[in-house]
Amino acid sequence: MLTTPGYCDKHLRSIRRQQDEHRGSAAARGYDARWRKARALYLSRHPLCAECRRQGRTVAASVVDHIRPHKGNRTIFWDERNWQALCKPCHDAKTAREDGGFGRPGKQPADR
Numbered sequence: 001m002l003t004t005p006g007y008c009d010k011h012l013r014s015i016r017r018q019q020d021e022h023r024g025s026a027a028a029r030g031y032d033a034r035w036r037k038a039r040a041l042y043l044s045r046h047p048l049c050a051e052c053r054r055q056g057r058t059v060a061a062s063v064v065d066h067i068r069p070h071k072g073n074r075t076i077f078w079d080e081r082n083w084q085a086l087c088k089p090c091h092d093a094k095t096a097r098e099d100g101g102f103g104r105p106g107k108q109p110a111d112r
Contacts (some may be wrong), residue, residue, distance in 0.1 A: 039064045047084035051094070061085030068087075069098060 052059040063112050064085045070076040086094070 004106055019101065042080065042083060043085055049087040050084040051086055051090040059087045059090075062088050064093040065091050065094065 040073060043061055047061060049057075049059040049061045063086045066077065067082050067084050070082070076082055083105050
């Protein structure tokens with residue numbers, strides 16, 4: 001079964017393991033039990049995707065996004081003014097733009 005174009009489950013796990021070694025696991029980056037609790041509370045208060053709403057669509061949010069990437073800065077990480085609720089497709093598109101999906105260099109958002 002293919003989960004990502006060109007990669008089977010076995011090799012995708014290997015690639016993700018290599019990425020985690022490079023950037024640290026989710027838990028090492030702060031996405032731990034405290035984050036999961038804060039995320040759930042935020043999504044309960046902000047149930048709709050902010051980007052879809054800007055485009056006139058009503059779509060449930062499933063991801064809490066850091067508007068400005070925190071890059072390990074704990075103050076920015078926990079600042080709720082820097083959070084927005086997004087659906088997974090909007091979050092994935094934003095991440096690809098910022099981080100450079102498919103090997104492209106990313107574009108950093110302007111400071112707010």
